[in-house]
Amino acid sequence: MILDPVGDAVLAGVLGLLIGSFLNVVIHRLPKMLEQQWAAECAQYAATAQEVEAALAPPPGPAFSLSKPRSACPACGHMIRWYENIPVLSYVALRGRCSACGARISARYPLVEIATGGLFAFCAWRWGITPAGAAWGLFCALLVALACIDWDTTLLPDDLTLPLLWAGLLASALQWTGVPLFASVMGAAAGYLSLWTVYWGFKLATGKEGMGYGDFKLFAALGAWFGWQALVPIILIASVIGALVGIALKLTSGLREGGYVPFGPFLAGAGFTALLFGPQAVMQALLGLLGL
Known part of the structure; x- marks a missing residue:
């Protein structure tokens, strides 16, 4: 589908903002998922019963996937509501702070969303949809x-x-x-x-x-x-x-x-x-x- 360069860029830019929000999840969770995977693999190579028991102990923190658990404030555990997770707009509305405890939210979250949206817009402007x-x-x-x-x-x-x-x-x-x-x-x-x-x-x-x-x-x-x-x-x-x-x-x-x-x-x-x-x-x- 090809609209016009500006229309394509706007549509793709909005999609990029949403993708950027998902990328924030990937950036935060994928390393933790890998750490838990490595801990489980180490358990398979433990040489003694005591090592097996220690290695099989669950790794610190909750089990992570890209969908679970729900996103929450790391400071107070407040579950992020859907309207607090709208790319860029929610960060601006909350003034960069958790709505429950007031802890500061890293500016990198909206920056990743903006960067991804801008890159998607450029790709659509240059190559169309x-x-x-x-x-x-x-x-x-x-x-x-x-x-x-x-x-x-x-x-x-x-x-x-x-x-x-x-x-x-x-x-x-x-x-x-x-x-x-x-x-x-x-x-x-x-x-x-x-x-x-x-x-x-x-x-x-x-x-x-x-x-x-x-x-x-x-x-x-x-x-x-x-x-x-x-x-x-x-x-x-x-x-x-x-x-x-x-x-x-x-x-x-x-x-x-x-x-x-x-x-x-x-x-x-x-x-x-x-x-x-x-x-x-x-x-x-x-x-x-x-x-x-």
Whole structure:
């Protein structure tokens, strides 16, 4: 269905706000779900009866899924009513505070909703309400969730990176992204192997791990969506953004313990930059800044 660019963008933007509200749930709950899954798996490998008994003890906190339990205020346990969960509007109406106890609600919730709505609007404005527009909307939603989860936990879950990778290959095969399938497959392979090589080179040289396997998979996914030709611009953008943010955090004493800054959010930022401006245009801009 194609209306007009403005109509498509408005309709998709409203949908994006709703999707952004769901992404907030995914960002908060998926890491907790993975922790509970890992605790259950550890129980299967316990060596003694005492270890089995300890390992089988339920993990702290309630069992989590994306639908249960109902969303509640972490400070007082107040169950969020439907009209308190309307994207952006509820946050504004509540003035960023819980209606029951007055505890402050993180501004990231409406920011995720606004960012997702804006990205969906852009995709619909550029591609219309078409399979291509829907594919790039899915790309944006998964990338927003991955960036926030990695920033919070330094995890890039396979539950999100692998669907992003396969969706990119499928979208290329169906000619929804404008990237030839060969370029998409080579982008996925080269994206993974390039960071895998850097990882092992750094580890052999220093004995330390400079990044995680999730970064390889995310870079592979970006290669699948944009093609192998976009990998150099994307990694340059991510490195520049990461360096600037790392320096700012160091100057403001904002680095977390160990001085580690996850790389996933910067790869995601580079992916959004490539989506908005095109990887080749970004590459030319970077070369121009360097005087090359």
